[in-house]
Each structure stands twice: as structure tokens, then as C-alpha cells.
Amino acid sequence: MLQSKETPYSKVVxxxxxxxxxxxxxxxxxxxxxxxxxVHRADLPVLELDQRVETFADSVKFRIPVYVNSTNEAAxxxxxxxxxxxxxxxxxxxxxxxxxxxxxxxxxxxxxDYVLSLIEDDESSLDHLTQSFVLSPFSKGITVxxxxxxxxxxxxxxxxxxxxxxxxxxxxxxxxxxxxxSLSSDMSFPYSTVxxxxxxxxxxxxxxxxxxxxxxxxxxxxxxxxxxxxxxxKVSTQIQYYSKLTNEPTFNEEQNANIISQENLPTFVNxxxxxxxxxxxxxxxxxxxxxxxxxxxxxxxxVEGSETNSFSxxxxxxxxxxxxxxxxxxxxxxxxxxxxxxxxxxxxxSQLFELLGVPSEPVSxxxxxxxxxxxxxxxxxxxxxxxxxxxxxxxxxxxxxxIPEATKTNVVDSMARFDEAVQNLSVADFSHALENSGIxxxxxxxxxxxxxxxQQAHFPNEHKLAIFLPLLGPxxxxxxxxxxxxxxxxxxxxxxxxxxxxxxxxI
Amino acid sequence: xxxxxxxxxxxxxxxxxxxxxxEAISPExxxxxxxxxxxxxxxxxxSRFWFNYRHMAxxxxxxxxxxxxxxxxxxxxxxxxxxxACNPRNAFPGTIFNNMDQAIDLYGDDIExxxxxYEVTVENFVRLxxxxxxxxxxxxKRLLTDENSNVFIYxxxxxxxxxxxxxxxxxxxxxxxxxxxxxxxxxxxxxxxxFMIDTCQANTMYLRIYSPNILCxxxxxxxxxxYSHHSDMDVGVAVIxxxxxxxxxxxxxxxxxxxTTIDKLFEExxxxxxxxxxxxxxxxxxxxxxxxxxxxxxxxxxxxxxxxKNELLLSTVKSTRMQxxxxxxxxxxxxxxxxxxxxxxxxxxxxxSKKESQIIMAxxxxxxxxxxxxxxx
Numbered sequence: 071m072l073q074s075k076e077t078p079y080s081k082v083v084x085x086x087x088x089x090x091x092x093x094x095x096x097x098x099x100x101x102x103x104x105x106x107x108x109v110h111r112a113d114l115p116v117l118e119l120d121q122r123v124e125t126f127a128d129s130v131k132f133r134i135p136v137y138v139n140s141t142n143e144a145a146x147x148x149x150x151x152x153x154x155x156x157x158x159x160x161x162x163x164x165x166x167x168x169x170x171x172x173x174x175x176x177x178x179x180x181x182x183d184y185v186l187s188l189i190e191d192d193e194s195s196l197d198h199l200t201q202s203f204v205l206s207p208f209s210k211g212i213t214v215x216x217x218x219x220x221x222x223x224x225x226x227x228x229x230x231x232x233x234x235x236x237x238x239x240x241x242x243x244x245x246x247x248x249x250x251x252s253l254s255s256d257m258s259f260p261y262s263t264v265x266x267x268x269x270x271x272x273x274x275x276x277x278x279x280x281x282x283x284x285x286x287x288x289x290x291x292x293x294x295x296x297x298x299x300x301x302x303x304k305v306s307t308q309i310q311y312y313s314k315l316t317n318e319p320t321f322n323e324e325q326n327a328n329i330i331s332q333e334n335l336p337t338f339v340n341x342x343x344x345x346x347x348x349x350x351x352x353x354x355x356x357x358x359x360x361x362x363x364x365x366x367x368x369x370x371x372x373v374e375g376s377e378t379n380s381f382s383x384x385x386x387x388x389x390x391x392x393x394x395x396x397x398x399x400x401x402x403x404x405x406x407x408x409x410x411x412x413x414x415x416x417x418x419x420s421q422l423f424e425l426l427g428v429p430s431e432p433v434s435x436x437x438x439x440x441x442x443x444x445x446x447x448x449x450x451x452x453x454x455x456x457x458x459x460x461x462x463x464x465x466x467x468x469x470x471x472x473i474p475e476a477t478k479t480n481v482v483d484s485m486a487r488f489d490e491a492v493q494n495l496s497v498a499d500f501s502h503a504l505e506n507s508g509i510x511x512x513x514x515x516x517x518x519x520x521x522x523x524x525q526q527a528h529f530p531n532e533h534k535l536a537i538f539l540p541l542l543g544p545x546x547x548x549x550x551x552x553x554x555x556x557x558x559x560x561x562x563x564x565x566x567x568x569x570x571x572x573x574x575x576x577i
Numbered sequence: 578x579x580x581x582x583x584x585x586x587x588x589x590x591x592x593x594x595x596x597x598x599x600e601a602i603s604p605e606x607x608x609x610x611x612x613x614x615x616x617x618x619x620x621x622x623x624s625r626f627w628f629n630y631r632h633m634a635x636x637x638x639x640x641x642x643x644x645x646x647x648x649x650x651x652x653x654x655x656x657x658x659x660x661x662a663c664n665p666r667n668a669f670p671g672t673i674f675n676n677m678d679q680a681i682d683l684y685g686d687d688i689e690x691x692x693x694x695y696e697v698t699v700e701n702f703v704r705l706x707x708x709x710x711x712x713x714x715x716x717x718k719r720l721l722t723d724e725n726s727n728v729f730i731y732x733x734x735x736x737x738x739x740x741x742x743x744x745x746x747x748x749x750x751x752x753x754x755x756x757x758x759x760x761x762x763x764x765x766x767x768x769x770x771x772f773m774i775d776t777c778q779a780n781t782m783y784l785r786i787y788s789p790n791i792l793c794x795x796x797x798x799x800x801x802x803x804y805s806h807h808s809d810m811d812v813g814v815a816v817i818x819x820x821x822x823x824x825x826x827x828x829x830x831x832x833x834x835x836x837t838t839i840d841k842l843f844e845e846x847x848x849x850x851x852x853x854x855x856x857x858x859x860x861x862x863x864x865x866x867x868x869x870x871x872x873x874x875x876x877x878x879x880x881x882x883x884x885x886k887n888e889l890l891l892s893t894v895k896s897t898r899m900q901x902x903x904x905x906x907x908x909x910x911x912x913x914x915x916x917x918x919x920x921x922x923x924x925x926x927x928x929x930s931k932k933e934s935q936i937i938m939a940x941x942x943x944x945x946x947x948x949x950x951x952x953x954x
Binding site: 106290332333335337338341351371374375376381382383396404415416420424433435456457463464467468521523 | 760764765835883892937940945
């Protein structure tokens, strides 16, 4: 066997070098590698969230105060028990939604709170029982006229009927649909804190048309004001010419008018050709006034089955087809006047309510908006918890996904707002509850959509090996084999040593 | 022989019922509605370079079709390298054709490419689907879907077993895609998805998807290639893939108000046409494709509401305000919980700071010194 010419000293040096490199790799390299490739996963407040999800039914409660203006003291208690009974027997809203009757005092304003006035009608005789009710078209006043001879239980029964069929009917329906998750297709705009409202005038040909929109827009201001707790509105306007129709309307000789049939309405707005873009970050509600070129020939363009000549497209906006009252004079420039726009904006206001999801009953806009606000807060609170639960579920199921601290911050923020909204609800401060629930929803969305929270942006676990093997493979294999070699040599050496020792002993 | 009368009666009745049942199953099935309120389309060509002309043409053809059927451009996300129309090799500058008859210039004058060139990356695609952007991302480049959206997703490029290559640089795996869809599902970002993919071994890409309400179609199964349809000798390269060609040929016959169902499209996908085995996956999808209109995905058919009464809301609310008098409008600033910026500075991958790099350098120098020291005689 060939003897190595290596001096014992160089052997020692090699041993040392291997040792130092191995120590370097394992003590410094490996921790550094793990440290720089780790995926940050913030500690989400899962327990706190679970607690809120569990107690959701107990904590989120709507107690709507109704002030009763009546000479009969006992009536309040009677009506209270009758309505409570009604809610628990005919709806699924037990605990969630109820009315709270309080005695009326002079300071109560029927524009702020519900006021139920019971008026006894002395004139009607027994055989001529007349019960009737009047809902204020403006305020939140409810007036019920009853014959004085009517027994108190009949009074409460009648009042309950009026309240639940006329005043809170649609609200209860929406609440119970949402509670049982049977809201099949919600056509309204998803919640946003800011909406852009865009008024468009689309003219079929190139003939200039004027409109007094600058004067007319302030007319919408009270509507925006009324919805201020729900969201803010940013208004913009534009005129577009040469806006061709996608489908030719059919001419009806009887009416001497062009008719847009019901089945062509969904494709009326020419998304491909009309310039409907805007570069806002917040969602836009579009309102279109369409001006047909046949207006100059006095042939109106009509929407089939619509008296107001308008229709709305869910989650997009509303359309009104403009036909002038009088045929325009030859060569004169058409101007849509402020009074005409007033009428059109009236339609757009109704469409705005519809697009946002404001119930159509009862008449008084204050009552409708009130119902809408309560319903929206409930929806927002529910959704924000849904979002957060989805986030937690996702973070558990996708191990490779990173959870940055910003997500945690937003989750905490969302839950804080949730608590605040619940607090607002407990004191029947519905407008602030709505605002807080909206921010809670927004924060939960932000938490979910956090930019850094992307599995693919980092190395997925399956890819890690493929990416790092070319880099670490050569180093690791050299180090590993070097150590192995030294280990084997050391073992050999030791056994040889022990054998010589044995031999020595034997000698 | 004794006739069994009840037995006979039963036989007669049952045969009558069978007849009725046969009538009930008519060839025309009742159409089902998805209940969606908006339509979106994500069209991606993952290839670059002149020889992949057909992938750009595939994508632009579908872009043209969904646009023609009424999906607004703001709801179409078009991702492609866009290096063909103005490629120096293009004998017809500024045009892209999907047929050798050169009848339709797909590039036209109204193309809105949302992600072009090197923006077509796996990261951007996943970000798009999960909507994970910073607040500066423009609205036109985001997929702003909700639980009422029907989304059509079309991918074309070069792929293999459970992966799809993005521009020779990276690839998306079937598992990544499946997880992305799951994230969309968790966040309720779609009502239904129609996922169409035209690559080699395309069917392997949808096998790992596990989220509900996704209808998947692929052009070829494992170990099969997808083929191009024909070449245009003047352009010099293949102009369209077979799978997409037959899809388009069928969709050209569809108009905005069409009631044609999606299974009719699937009938076009025969081996004779495509020269590979197209795959259709319906187990995740809740509805029978025979009852689903094509326009549920390729159009923008919305249920409009016609208004027939005027509520005079403007004047009512206005008079409300007037009667209300000058009530102090309750618009005080709402409290804000301060959010520290510290959280936003954290990043998932560790960014080595200058100080850290100095420390690492120092350690390395010390280490080299140590080796030198131990090996010195």
C-alpha cells in the first residue's frame, strides 16, 4: 500500500479547516439562511375574534325607540307586550330587533325619532267603528286614529299591525333574510365610504346640446345630505357626442315613436363604444341622460313599459331617455332647462335609493333611510366578521402565506370599530353605529387584501428546494463529504490505535 | 288462466306514468339563472416573442368577443406581452390577425391592454385575482369583483404537467392556481368562474382546483400537445390555436341576447376538431351546463329595473330639510384609532439592512482570517 507523503502537520491543518468550515456553516450559515427566508406570520387575535363571532347574536341588537303620544298611560305597556309577542312569534328576529316604546315629551322631535300619536276619535259611534292611520310623508310621525270606545287590547293589536305592515315591514323582511343568509341576490352597490356620482349626457349625433347641470346638481344635495352617515358623494358631469345605440329601436306607428323593447334594455348602454371610463379609486354610480337624434324629427324614443322613460342597471347606475316636450325649432340649439333637469334628477334620486338598496316602503324618506341605515350596519358588521373569519381560516389552511403586521393592525382596528358600533347600537345611536360598522368593514377588507399577504411573492415551499439547491448544493455537499471523510479517517485511526494498544497489552 | 287484475292495473298505470315522464324530459331543458349582477373577464397570454404570435391572437380574439357581447372594457383585464403588433418581423405593422384571410384586424384601434410586457408575471396574475395591491393601483387594473360576479378566465401559453410558463422566466403551478381560487372563494370574490385554458397538457392545470362553482375547460390532457390551427404564409407563423379557433367559430354565431347554452360550445370540442382530448370539469360547478347560457359568462346581461312611478323624492327630502329648520347637522369628526406605521414596514422576506450586511462582511473576514490562522505553519 502506498503511504501518503503528507506530513502529519498538514493533516492536522486540514482537520482544523474542515472543523472551522463545518462550525461556520452550521452555527452561522444555517441560522442566517432560515432567518432571511422565513415567512413572517403575525399572531392574529384569533381568540378575540372567535369570541365576537360567538357572541354576535347577543351583542348586536337593534332597539328602536318609539315615543308614544297618548292620553292613556296603560297603552304603552300594552303595545310593548303586543309588539314583543309579534316579533317572537312571527319573525326570526328575536333578540336581534325590537321596538322600545317610551312616553312622549315636548322635546321629542318627530324628525329625529319615531313618534306614535294615538288620537281618540270621540265622534264615531259604536256601530260605526273607524280605525285609521296616517304616516307622515316627511317625518317619522305615525298617527293612529281610534274610536275611544275601542278596548285597549284591540288598540295595541291595531297599532302592531300598522307598525309591522306599514312602517317596519320591509326592514323586518330584509333583516330576517340576512339573518338566515337567504338574501339570494343583492343587487345594490357594495358598501363603500365614498361614491362618485357621474351625470352623463349622451347625445346620439354631433349636434351641440346644452344642459343646465351646474344649476341642477345642488338640487341633489339634500339627498346626499340625508345619506351622509352611509357614505360621501363626489359629483362629476360630462357630455359625450356620437353615442351610437347598439340595437336599433323598433318603430311603433300607433304611437309614432321608437320603442326600446324590454329585452334590449340590458344591452342599451354601449359599454364598448361609449366612453364611460373614469380614473377614480372609489366606485362610481353612473346616471345617463340619452338624447336621441330623432328628437329633431319629433319622434320620441320610449322605454317599453316605463312611464318615466327610465330604467336602472344594478351596480352600475340609471338611464333616462330624454324627449323634449316641444319639438325643437329648425336650427335652434337645444337646452335642457333646469326645471326639466329637476324632474330628471328626481328620477335619478329614486334610482340612487334603489341602487344603494334603500327600501321602497314606507313613503317618508326619513323612515326609509332610517331602515336602510340600520340594515346596512347589520350587514356591515356581519360582513366584517365574515371577512376576518375568512382571513383566519385562510391563514390556517395556507401555511406558506405570510401574515404581515399590517394585517394584524387592521384586524385589531376592525374589531375595535366593531366594538364601538356595538356600543353605539346599545344606546340606539344608529347613525354612528353605521359609520363605525363601515370603517370596521373597510379595515377588515384592508386586512384581507394586504399587499404583502401573497403566497406567490415569496418562495412557496415546493419551490424552495429548486431555488436554493444550485446555490447551497455545492457548498453543502463539499462540507458534508469533507466531514464524512474526516470522520471515517478518525474512526480508522482510532481502531488502528486501539489495536496497537491491544497488541501492546498482549505483549 | 287467472288474470291478476291488480297487477294488470298497475302495469297500465305505470306505463302511462312512464309516457308522461318521457314527455317531461324534453330535449330543451329549462334555462337556469346564475343570479349574477356583473360580468368580468381575465384574458391572459403568457408568451412573448414573434413565434408565439398565435397566443396573442388567441387572447385578442377572445377580447374582441367578450367586448362584442357587451362586457365593458373596464371589466376586462387583458394581460399580454403585446410585442407582436409592432414587432419588426411583422409584415403588416400594427395589426394582428387570427385567420389567414386577414378579415379582422384584432389589434384595431380600441384595445386596452391592462398589463403588458414584463408586467405579465405570476405575481401580478395572483395579485390580480386576489386583489392584493397597494392603494395606488388604478381601478382599471384591478379585478373588482364581488359575490355577484361571474368571471371568465382565459389562459394561453406554453404549459406542461401542472404548470403554465410565464414568459420564459417563471411558472405558475396548478396548486398555486387552486389556492388562489380558494382565496377568491373565501373572500366571496365570485359567484361563478368559467376557467378556460389552451396550452399543452392544459387539463392538468385545473385538476387541483377545489373551490366551488368553477367550471373548467382545457384543451388537451396529460402528455398531449395543443396544436395550432393554421399558418398564414404572409405573416410567416401560425396565427391561431385549434382549441381557441373552434371556440371562436362558435362564439361568432352568438349575439348579445342569445339563449344558447354552454354545452353546445362543449360539443364543438371533438378530437377531430382539436386534435387532442379537451377536458371539461363540472364536478365543482353547481349547475348543469346544458341549462347555462353562454351569455352568463361572455355577455353582460343584467336584469334591469324599469321605473314606472315618480316618487318626487327630491322635493320631499328638500321640504323635510326645510321643515327641520336649521337643525345642527350632526357631522362631528369621528374618532380615529391611531395606526402606527411600524406595522407597514414589516415585509415578508427579510430585507438585509446596511448594518446587517456590514456585520455579515465582518464575520466573513474574521472567518477567512481564522482559516488562515489555523492553517499557518
